[in-house]
Amino acid sequence: MLRRTFLGLLGAAGASAALVKPTQAGNKHFGPHPDTHGVLFDATRCIGCRQCELACNEVNELPAPDKPFDDLTVLDTERRTDEKTFTVVNKYQTAKGPVFRKTQCNHCLEPACASACFVRAFKKQPNGAVTYDASVCVGCRYCMVACPFSIPAYEYDEPLTPRVRKCTMCYPRLMEGKLPGCVEKCPKEALTFGLRTDLIQIARERISRYPEKYVDHIYGEHEMGGTSWMYLSGVPFSEIGMREDLGTASAPELTAGPLAAVPMVVGLWPVLLGGIYAVSKRNAKVANDERVKAVKSALTKAGEEAEKKLHEELGKAEQASQRRIEVEVKKAVEEALAPKEEDAGTNEEES
Amino acid sequence: MEFYTLQDYYTFTKGTIYLIMGGILVAATLYWRFLMGGNKKDD
Amino acid sequence: MSVETAAAPKKSLFTPFNLIATVILIAGLVVTVMRFTGGLGAVTNLDQNNPWGIWIGFDLMCGVALAAGGYTTSAACYLFGLKKYHAGVRPAILTAFLGYALVVFALGYDVGRPWRLPYPIFVQQGTTSLLFEVGLCVMLYLTVLFIEFTPALFEWLGMKKIRNIVVKMTLALTILGVVLSTLHQSSLGALFTIAPSKLHPLWYSQYLPVFFFVSSICAGMSMVIFEGTLSHKPMHHLMDKEYLDNHDGLILGFGKAASLVLFGYFAIKLIGLAYDNNWHYLTTGFGAWYLVEMLGFVALPSFLYAVGVRDRNLTVIRWAAGLTVLGIIVNRFNISMVAFNYQLPAAQRYFPSWGEITISLFVVTIGVLVFRFISTRMPIFYEHPDYKGEH
C-alpha cells in the first residue's frame, strides 16, 4: 500500500513540473535601449579585402596571424572566430558569383551569452555593445554552448588564466566617440555604423531601391530576438553560411520556462513532501495502534501468562528497539491465535 | 527601476526570487515545527 | 576535499584491482600536471565549436544523474515511510556524497579558473543562468549530503552528542535534499534549452528539465541496485544481518518502482516527440539512434524490471539496473555530445582525447577507492553496535 503511494507521488511530481509553462515577462516588453547602436553589413558591397580583419587585429592588439592579411588565399577555406581573431571574412560561391560575408559577435539585443553566464561576465551596454569582464569569469564555457552564432572563443592554451574572447564592437573606441575599427577601415562602406533603428530604415530603403539586388530580408532584425549587427545579402542567407532556422525567440525567453519552475519547486516541494511524510507516519501509527489493539483483544482472550508477557514487552518498548518488540509481539500474537497483520514501520523519528 | 532588456529584468526579478526562496526554506522549517509542536497526544 | 588524501592509503596487496587503480592514478596525475601547465588545449580535444566534452558529458552529467540514489533512497525511507530500506540509505548517501564531491573535483579540471568556482555564489550572481541554479544547488546539496553522512563519521569517531543532534535533523535534511535534487537534476537538462539551434530536434525539448528529473529517479534507483550488486562481494564481510536481510527486498521494491518510473519516462518522451512534431526525424540516422536509446535503454529495461519483479528474479533485475545505468549514460552523452552540434560537418565534431578519458577514469577510480576506504572503516553497511536498532 505504501509503496504504491510512493510511486504515485513520484508520478505526480513529474506531472506538476511539466505543468509549468514557459512564460515571458507577462505582457511586458523591453525594447532595446534607445541608444542601441549597431552595424549593418551589406554583402553586395563587400569585396573580401580583409581590411576589417586587419583593423580588428590592430585595434584589439591581437597576435599576428600565420598568414598576412593581404594574403587572400586564406579565404578559400571557411574559418570561424577564435581567441586570436574576433572577426573573419569568408568567401561563398553562389549563383551570383563569389559573395563575401563578415562574421563577428552580433551583439544580440538579448544576448544568449549574458543569459547563460552565471557570473554576469557579459553585459549588454546601453550603446549596444555586448562586453565581457574577464575578472569574474570562471571559464565554464557555457556562453559558447549558448551562443546561437558560435562566436565566443576560449583560450584553450592558457593553463590558469584563460579568457573568453570575442568582438566588443570596439566598446572603448565607441566611448571615445570613434567608429569600430572594422567599420572605419572598410573601403566600401560595406559596414554602416549607426543607431539600430536608423540602420533598419537604411536597410529597408536599400531593399526597396534595388529590389533585384537584395534578398528581401534583414538578417538580425528579428533573429534570436534581434541583433545589433545586421546583414543584407543578394543571395539567400543560407548560401553565405548563415543559419535561417534560429527562430525569433531570444535566449532569456527560451530559458524562462525552466527558470520559472524553480521557485515553484522550492515553494511546494516542502509542503508536498512534508504532507507525504505526515500521511505515511500517520498510517504507520494507525497500523501500529490497530495491531496493538488486536494484540490486546487477542491477549485478553488468551490466558494470564500471555498478558503478563505482553505488558513486560510493552514496558521495554519505551526505551529500546521497536523491532525487538515487533518480533516479540509477533511471537506473542502467534501464540495467541494471530490476526493477519502486514508489517508496518514504527514511528521513532522525531522531526 | 528602468529595464532595457529582458535579460536585465530577469536578473533583477530572479535575484529577488532567490532571496525569497531562501526565506521560504527557513520559514517552512519553522512553520512545520509550529504546526507539529502542538498537543502531541492528538498526533 | 578529502579525496586527495584518500588516494594515499592503498593496501600493498597486489590484487589486479589495485594494480589497475595504481596505473590509472599515475596516468591521471601525469595528465593533471599537463592540464595545469599546458591548459585545456594540451590534454583535451575541445575546440571553439565544442566547448564541452566528456568532463561535462560524463563527469558532470552522468555523475550527478547516477548520484541520484542518495535522494531517492532517503526519500523512500524517511518520507514515504519505507523503513525496511533503511539499511540501504547509508551506502546510498555515501555514494551520492562522493559522487557530488567528485563532480566538483572534476569541474576543477574542466573550468578555466577552478578557484573561482565559488564566484557565482559569493561574488556576482548570474541569476538568469541555469548553470547558476545548478551551481547553487550542487553546493547546497553537497553540504546537505555531507551533513547526512556525518552520523556515520561521528559514530566512527565516537562523538555521540553531535551525532544525535544531526540525526534529529534528518527529516529537514531529507526534504531539503529532495528539493535541491529536483532543481539541479532538472536544471542540468534545462541548460540546453538555451540552444535549440545546436541540439538535434529529437533531443531538444522544452520538457528537457522534466526528462532529466524523471530519468534521474530511474538512474538513482538503478544505481542503488547496481552498486549494491557490485559491492556485495568485496564488502560482504562488513554487511550486517539487517542489511543482508533487507537487501533483496530493497532490490525488489526499487525494481518495481524503477520499472514504473521508466514507463512514465518513456511516456513523456513520446509526448515530447509529439509536442514538437518530430516524427519525420525518426527515419533519419539520428532517428535510428534515438530509437535505439528509447527502445533499448528505456523500454527494454522497464520491461525487464517488470519481469524480474514478477518472477522475483534478482538476476534479471540486476541486468535491468545495469542497462538503465548504461541508458542514462547514453542519454546524457547524446544530449551533451552526440546530438549536440549536429549541424556541424563530421570533421568538426568532437571525440574525446586520451587525456580526457584518463581524467574521467582517474576520477572514477578515486571515487571507488574513497568509498572502499570509508566503508571499510565507518558503519556504512552495518549498524554501529552502540546505536543498534535505533535507526
Add this chain to the structure above:
Amino acid sequence: MANGKRILRLTAIVIALVGVLGFQLEAMGMFEGASEDAGRPDVIMIDTIAKLESLEQPAAVFRHDLHTKALKDQGMSCESCHKKDEKGNLTLTFDRLQDGDWTDLSASGLKDMYHNGCISCHVKSEEKGFKTGPKAGECRSCHQERPEAADRVPAGMDNMLHYAHWNSTVIPADKGKDTNCGACHKKAGEEDSWRFSEAAKTTPLKDVFHSQCVTCHESLIEKKADRSGPVQCAGCHGEKETAERAVEMAKNLKAMGGTVPRLPRKQPDAVLMAPEVKPGDADGKPAGMAPVAFDHKLHEAKTDSCLTCHKDGVNAKLDASYEALHDVNDPATCVGCHVKEQEKPQCAGCHAARPTAKALSKDSCATCHNVDVGEKSGMMAMMATAPLTPATMSKEEKQAEAAKVIAAHPETQAMVAEKDIPEFVTIGALADQYRPSKMPHRKIVMALYKGMQGDKLAAAFHATPEAVCAGCHHNAPATLTPPKCASCHGKPFETEGKPGLKAAYHGQCMDCHKQMKLEKPASTNCVACHEKKTN
C-alpha cells in the same frame, strides 16, 4: 556465461552503430547512382487506354529515338509503326490513321493492338539477330512503376531558323512567286505562326507542328534532298542538339554580317504609333501623348523572333495599352526591353548603380514621344498639339511622317572633344596609408564612348555628349566642369545613399569595373591604383 552475455551485448551495440551509420550514408544519397537515362527528350508515356478506362498497369515507357534508330539499323522505315494517310503523309498515332479510327475500338482491342504490334516486332528483330525490346511476359520492362519524365526543350523557331527555311532552295518557291512561304503557310498574305492557325484551335499544338515539320522532313529525306530537318525527337527538343544548332546558327549569322535578312513579308520600315482617336477628340486628334515614330526595321534586327513583340501573332492587333508597352519589369515591352539592354556590360557600369535610369523620366518619355512636338520643351514637349491628325492620314502618310522623324535620329553617340576630357585626375584628398591615385580619366571616358559606338539606343537616350559624364559625375548638371566629388561626399554615415568620400570613390570604381566585367585590377589589389606609402 556472464562473459558471453557481455559479448552479446557489445555486439548488439556495434550492430546498432553500424546501422546508424548505414542510415546516414543512405540519407546522404551515397548509395544512389545517377540514372544514366535521366532527361531524355524522346520519352513518351503510352497511356492511350487511360482515356477509356482506368489503367491496370502503369503507363508504358516508350523511347521514340531508340526505336527510329533501331528501325534504321534493321533497314525498316517509319511506316513499320506509322501509317500513311491518303495524301501520303505519315500519321502521328501508332499503327492507325488517326484518333478517330479507334474511338470504336474497345480498350482491350487497343491493348491488343499495342501488345501485338510491339511484341511481334521485338520477336522478329530478335530472330534477325538484333538486340531488341521486351517480349511477352516482361510486363514490367515497359510498364514501369516509376514513370520516366521526358526532358524536352522548346523547338524554338526563331527568326534565324525561320530564315533557314524561307531562304532554302530545298523548299521550292511557290508557283509564280519568288518566295516559298506557301510550302508551310497555307493562307497567302496572312502568314503567321502555326500556333495562331485555324488547325491549332482544334488540334493539340504538338500535333500541328509534328504533322507538318516531321512529315516534311521525312519526305525530304525519302526524296534524298540535299538538306532536311531533324526527324528524331532530340533533333528539335534535345538540350544538347538545340544548343549545337544555336552555335552553328550563330556562326552563320556572323558570316552574314550579324543581321538576319529581313523577312519578305512587306512589313513597314517605320510606324507611326499614335493613341487611338476617341469620339469627342477635337479635330480627330487624340488627346495626350505625342505619337511615337517607331523604327520597325531597326527593331526587327534586334530581336530573335517577331513574336517577342507581336505576342498574339503578326496578324493580330498589337496591344497598345500603357502597361503593354511600358512595363519596366517585362522585357517584352518597349521600356522593359530597353532596361534589359542596359544590363550589357558596356551599359551596366553606369546603369546598374542608378535605379533612376530604370524609371521613366520626362526626358526619357520625350525621346520616343517626339513626333510633331515642334519647339516646345519640358512636359509640354510630349503633348501633341501641332496640326498632325493621325486619324485622317493614310497608312503611307503616316509611315512617311514616321520615317522623317526617324531619319533625324542620331546614328551614334555624340562625343565630347577629346581635348576637353582631362587626361589624368589625381585623387589625393584622402591619401593616408596610400599615395594619391593617378586615375587615367581620359582613357576611361574613351572606353565608355567606345562601348556606345553604333548603339542607336544609347545615341537616342544619351541626349547630349556630356550625358556620359553623368555616369560617374551623377546628380550634377551635365557639364564639362562638374563639381568635385567632395562637394557632396564627406564623412561616412551622414545620409543614407550618400556614402562617405572614401567609399564613394571605391564604390564608383569597383562597382563599375565589376558590372563591366573588367577583371583587372582586382578590387582587392590596392596597389594597382595607389602605391602604398613606405614609411
